Amino acid sequence: MNQIFNPKSVAIIGATDRKNSVGLCLVNNLDNKKRDIFFVNPTYTTLFGRKVYAKIQDIEESVDLAVIAIPRQFVEAVVNDCIVKKVKGVLIISSGFSEYDDSGRELQERIALKLKESGIYLIGPNCLGIANPSVNLNASFAPSTPKKGDIALISQSGGFIDSVINSYGFSLIVSVGNAAGITLEEYIAFADQDKETKVIALYIEGVKDGRKFFNVLKSIKKPVVAIKAGKIPQLQKAISSHTGSLAGEYRVFSSALRQARVSEAESMEEMFDIAKALAWQGRCKNKIGVVTNGGGAGVLMADYLYDSEFELPKINAIDNVRYKTNNPLDIMGDATTLDYIKACESVISQRDISALIIIQTPQMTTTSLDNAKAIVEISKKYSKSIITVFMGNVPESIKYLEEHNIPNYTDPKRVIKPLKSLLKK
Amino acid sequence: MNQIFNPKSVAIIGATDRKNSVGLCLVNNLDNKKRDIFFVNPTYTTLFGRKVYAKIQDIEESVDLAVIAIPRQFVEAVVNDCIVKKVKGVLIISSGFSEYDDSGRELQERIALKLKESGIYLIGPNCLGIANPSVNLNASFAPSTPKKGDIALISQSGGFIDSVINSYGFSLIVSVGNAAGITLEEYIAFADQDKETKVIALYIEGVKDGRKFFNVLKSIKKPVVAIKAGKIPQLQKAISSHTGSLAGEYRVFSSALRQARVSEAESMEEMFDIAKALAWQGRCKNKIGVVTNGGGAGVLMADYLYDSEFELPKINAIDNVRYKTNNPLDIMGDATTLDYIKACESVISQRDISALIIIQTPQMTTTSLDNAKAIVEISKKYSKSIITVFMGNVPESIKYLEEHNIPNYTDPKRVIKPLKSLLKK
Structure with missing residues (x-):
């Protein structure tokens, strides 16, 4: 292929x-x-x-x-x-x-x-085409040419591809169409072998052979995130006219995905939220540390983490600081980049912390880009997972983080599903 | 005041x-x-x-x-x-x-x-300050000055305000701090009287007097969206050190919000998703029509709508069209602006349709800005609720829609909570 x-x-x-x-x-x-x-x-x-x-x-x-x-x-x-x-x-x-x-x-x-x-x-037939950005191939009639990235998107809907093609970076894009020749399963196996691909993202309406589909998902090495459309029986007719696949019973499908250690996304945005975590960060254990300069955002983050049964180990005492050592660790609204470095280094080096969430609310003295650069340096020193929540409108800092493979989410709640996916596979 | x-x-x-x-x-x-x-x-x-x-x-x-x-x-x-x-x-x-x-x-x-x-x-004391953009007042130490809009944000966290201040438009911003003088309830009543305010958004960690709080929520005329932080008992200590309020039992609080017809948001992004629907669109009944140029996005939208018990009435036959009249109405990937106008006018004028969701995936021939302009014209002719889902990266069209009070969501799933909130109050 x-x-x-x-x-x-x-x-x-x-x-x-x-x-x-x-x-x-x-x-x-x-x-x-x-x-x-x-x-x-x-x-x-x-x-x-x-x-x-x-x-x-x-x-x-x-x-x-x-x-x-x-x-x-x-x-x-x-x-x-x-x-x-x-x-x-x-x-x-x-x-x-x-x-x-x-x-x-x-x-x-x-x-x-x-x-x-x-x-x-x-x-194909009946498809949008394919793209392989690392070799500058765009054999599709998509409205734009995708940026190079590490997500292989394999989709049973061409319109789905159009909707995301200029928002993310891709290693491969395949619109499978009616899949009369190369099958969905063969594309997945191909993406698993592709050296640019770090995560496989699937938009699925229905599969022709469930056993074959789940067997390939279990056999491949790379992490997979999937979104299933057509969950409701009323919609199965609409789907069969879309790509000629059978929709199947959703619950069975969803539980089979779970067994195959595939992360299931509930929405398009969530699919790519999960994909970038899987592509850029290593798997982690359920031992989460949180550092924040915003009290409110820290409380919300803790709400979501506890509600999803994440464990927040005690943070060890840090010398010479003004703040109390809780987890989430609130380093205060006027935290400097040095405050971030001291707190993050201290938390991430704890033996019983496996992943670090770093929250930044853009307050009066916040030096956002410096914080982003410091976090990237820390990520190079430790082999633990790092996820950031840089909120507000700080596109330059977020771009820097994501160019250096730190996935950023603009809302604390959006951390949860990606973090869960890092516990798998 | x-x-x-x-x-x-x-x-x-x-x-x-x-x-x-x-x-x-x-x-x-x-x-x-x-x-x-x-x-x-x-x-x-x-x-x-x-x-x-x-x-x-x-x-x-x-x-x-x-x-x-x-x-x-x-x-x-x-x-x-x-x-x-x-x-x-x-x-x-x-x-x-x-x-x-x-x-x-x-x-x-x-x-x-x-x-x-x-x-x-x-x-106050212990607060970020206040802002009243319509009279150019920014008496706060927020990192930027908010744009004029129609959301009154009343927050028990200053950092929360910092996180959203340059992402949305506001009629009022109040950081209540310890609320030793003017109370949370008095700010809410003031926002209800403020002529620039169309919706009140609350970030709440805890209230001092639950009865007073819910009484004011029941007595005011404007719609309210609230996010409750500190849902988990473990966090109540962290909160009391944040603004000195008691966190209270979350379930009781949440059910009281529901009784007061307040829309509860689960995340910051959802809060503003809901706020813009409440501010810009009238209340509607549970009779939803969907027009889409993307099959996949239409199927996802229908999944979410059925799952949340929305009703999708049958769409009446439309003369001289290539597509089948289902709801969601898939007007095909190559739909022109005229196709959108014909379909949307037909669906929105149905007596048994109360709200219209218009989905656009940016496909090869899609004329996004023309579609946005046509939708704004339609919104002027009909007093029914209109929500758009312009996906992909089409900021100019989305800006046009939102400047004309059509709330846009970049993912079909994000329509659900705002649409639910339009059924209330």
Whole structure:
């Protein structure tokens, strides 16, 4: 599968300059000098000053990946051409297959079988495409090109990908569509092997083979966070028309996720909150220390931690400080960066503390960026988990923290699910 | 109380140019041409080219509000001066009172009694201060000056205010501190009368008189959202040292909030999610319509709505459309602004729909700002509640929506609590 996620050459079948078309979006998203891009479309001879081929067989060079974005009635003939051309993989963006009607389902099965017999990978049909930011591949009609990161997002909804693509960094993005060729399970196993991927994030509406799905989740090494859509029986019809999967009974599914040590997210934001903790921080034990410069935020944090049965060990006495040594450790509103360093070093070096939550409310004398830099230095010295809660509007400091793999949450409550996920796997 | 929330003149007792001092922060935050500002400090004669008075009585003009930011041992003498000067109100920022030790408590009681007998309002002590953005008053040492808005925030934690002050718009901000003079209940009643305030947001650690507190909540007209910190018994000691209030049993408190038709928020972000819905949208019935251009987001939204027992009436057939009329109504990934208008107008004009949720995933051809403008136009034509879920990174469109009082949430799950709050009161 490496050859289709890092192709040397890509043919866009359905390349066009028509405004608001998928073909044009693919032309733009795939445009870079990392690989050869060929345009295929019988109604053009040139496009943006470049040659357009009538058929993929007309291309002299070899083609690793053929991306097909044409009406469904033309897809089968083009797939036949791709088989003749001996491409390595075919990505079918086009819809109108098993998700649409019975004849679409038959067509899809025929195409999938042909490609399988020819040893050619099939992605889709009915999908947004794929992206592999570390090799500058964006073979999708997403509205933007994702930043490089360490989350592999594998999604049964293309719109879900569109909603998050410019908010996070990704190692891989796969819109599985109807998954007639490469299966959901095969994408997960591939992401587990991908060296840029540190965490696998799944948007799941339904799985075709539950046993196979949970077996792969149990067998892989990397942590997984999943969101299950279509929990309510009333919705199963809506889903089957979306990607042609069966929704299944939610409770059974959720308990199987738990058994596979997958973190289940209840919302999109929570999914990425969890993903960044899993990607950036090591697993920890249930022994949590909290350092805060805000009394109120500390009380809220403690509420959430106790309510979720986290343990807050006693903090050892710290010499020469004005504050009482409780956990949460309130180092007061006028805490300086030196106060933060002294308190954090003291707490994190306690044997019975496994993870440290550092809260910052932006008060009058708070030096936010200096605090962020100090925390990054501390994180390099200790192999324990660190999570920050820099609140208020301090984007520069948060950017610094997250660039150095310290996950930040802007509300104490958002720490809980990510921290729970660090106890797993 | 109007005279102290919109004072014609303010004296800063403890004005200074010392770096990182509360006195300097007050000088900066109060600096504007809306009112006379006087500096009081016996150790200066001039400050920033302006006269500094040794005592407040030395000021010839009348003083409405005296803000005191000096060590506690000097506070009583200065309060005596304020009584002589016949100020309208005294705001004591200084700490070291009932939250600190017994002698602090006695001092606080003595000062409060004196001021009461002289008919002078007392805010604090041990507080961040107050702000009234509509008259450009920032009598606090918060790190920034809040934008004008319609939320009155009344908080038992100053750090809580610091954490949100530059993220939202406010009509009033009050850090109640130890509330030795004006009580929590009196601030709430004042906010209820304030014409800029549309919703009251409370951060509560504990109340001194539960009956009085819940009586005022039941008697006021404006909607209220509250967050209760210190839910866990282990934390009550930490709280009593924070603002000197008793934390009380959480369950009793929570059920009393419900009886008073107060929306309880579980997190800071949720508090403001709820506040903006209550401030900007009218109350609605449990008859919800959903329009979406993203299948996945629509399924997630429906999951959350059904799980919270919202009712989704059948959508009437719409002429000449490609999509099936379900609720959520999926108008497809390539929906244009005209598609949004047609679908939204049709759904919102149904008699049995009381509130409309409009979801936008930013897909290839999505015209986000045009959609936002169209939604604002629709909101002017119908007196029903509208909430949007514009996902992905579309800050310009979200700004447009929220400037026109359409609350936007970036995740479908975040709609639920605000929508529930619109069913109340």
